[in-house]
Amino acid sequence: MPRDSASPESATLLIRSAAMAGAREAARLRARAADWRRDTASRLDDRMRALLDHLLTGMVGEVEARLREDASRMLVSRGDRAGAARLRQARPSAAQRLERAGLLANEPLLAELFARLRQDLIAERLPVRADDDEPSLLARLAQVGDPTVAAAARGLLVAESRRREALAMGDVTASDLPAELHQQLVWRVAAALRDGDTSADRALVEAAGRILAGYDEGERADAQAMRLAFAIDARPQELPALLDEAIGDRRLSLVFAALALSAQVPFDVVRSLAVEPDDERWWLLLRAVDLDPLTMARLALALASADPRRGDQDLPTLLDAANAVSAEEARAELAVLRLPPDFRAAVDALGTGEAA
Numbered sequence: 256m257p258r259d260s261a262s263p264e265s266a267t268l269l270i271r272s273a274a275m276a277g278a279r280e281a282a283r284l285r286a287r288a289a290d291w292r293r294d295t296a297s298r299l300d301d302r303m304r305a306l307l308d309h310l311l312t313g314m315v316g317e318v319e320a321r322l323r324e325d326a327s328r329m330l331v332s333r334g335d336r337a338g339a340a341r342l343r344q345a346r347p348s349a350a351q352r353l354e355r356a357g358l359l360a361n362e363p364l365l366a367e368l369f370a371r372l373r374q375d376l377i378a379e380r381l382p383v384r385a386d387d388d389e390p391s392l393l394a395r396l397a398q399v400g401d402p403t404v405a406a407a408a409r410g411l412l413v414a415e416s417r418r419r420e421a422l423a424m425g426d427v428t429a430s431d432l433p434a435e436l437h438q439q440l441v442w443r444v445a446a447a448l449r450d451g452d453t454s455a456d457r458a459l460v461e462a463a464g465r466i467l468a469g470y471d472e473g474e475r476a477d478a479q480a481m482r483l484a485f486a487i488d489a490r491p492q493e494l495p496a497l498l499d500e501a502i503g504d505r506r507l508s509l510v511f512a513a514l515a516l517s518a519q520v521p522f523d524v525v526r527s528l529a530v531e532p533d534d535e536r537w538w539l540l541l542r543a544v545d546l547d548p549l550t551m552a553r554l555a556l557a558l559a560s561a562d563p564r565r566g567d568q569d570l571p572t573l574l575d576a577a578n579a580v581s582a583e584e585a586r587a588e589l590a591v592l593r594l595p596p597d598f599r600a601a602v603d604a605l606g607t608g609e610a611a
Contacts, residue, residue, distance in 0.1 A: 313427035
């Protein structure tokens with residue numbers, strides 16, 4: 256292209272990008288150095304890194320597409336076709352702007368996505384039940400006479416199928432995030448689409464409001480699992496059988512929900528303990544609900560067979576140690592997990608700050 260045909264805007268953009276190149280390179284070097292210093296257990300393997308990137312950018316892209324379309328349509332209806340065209344064609348993408356600003360993902364969002372992916376990967380690898388002719392646990396629960404249990408089982412079947420299909424087809428959605436994270440993501444994407452025009456701002460606010468109004472946290476797979484656990488309401492003597500059947504049916508969400516209900520801690524807390532192979536609080540949780548040694552061993556073996564990171568665990572020693580802890584001691588040790596999430600986060604931050 257001849258020099259005199261190049262636009263001044265493109266030259267300005269190139270100069271600005273070049274000015275930031277040094278900072279970007281320094282940031283990359285810091286990230287690589289930090290990753291190199293991490294212990295092996297803390298590093299993301301290539302598959303997990305790719306899945307996280309796919310999930311995160313897919314969620315941002317889905318929200319961005321909805322915001323652009325709805326806000327553009329509003330601008331057209333108000334006679335601002337030029338503003339609608341700018342909004343539809345605006346570059347860079349929301350994900351690119353958020354990444355440059357360091358806002359694409361924060362720790363709570365990454366923790367949620369990481370734990371969810373770990374749960375899905377572990378569930379996918381769990382041993383299959385020997386009797387394939389018998390209907391699955393959820394299929395049987397969906398047909399029971401209790402309408403509350405049946406409806407909750409059907410809800411979980413639908414929610415988990417939808418989530419698996421969405422991930423497999425690349426059609427991920429932000430609506431499966433917890434309410435606070437979903438709201439934060441929607442507003443951040445809306446902010447990343449701003450071009451400084453007041454009319455476009457109003458349209459983006461209205462479009463974001465529509466997305467938030469259509470969100471239903473109760474439709475999430477985790478919420479459906481908790482609804483089913485509440486409906487079943489397993490007594491202490493019934494809990495081992497429920498856990499055995501759920502793990503044999505690869506319904507890890509129901510395992511976590513039943514344990515969360517029994518231990519009176521949030522679902523996401525149980526999940527975070529279970530998906531990390533070196534979190535000893537998982538063993539205390541099993542003792543806190545007073546599981547018998549055989550059920551604990553079955554759960555431990557199932558997770559070990561489905562999670563390669565647990566390959567070097569000494570399960571007999573861990574089981575012996577866990578069984579030496581009384582249920583009362585375990586409940587006392589895990590009491591902090593029953594605190595409200597914000598209070599718990601503040602306690603953790605205070606402890607980290609004082610230890611520094």
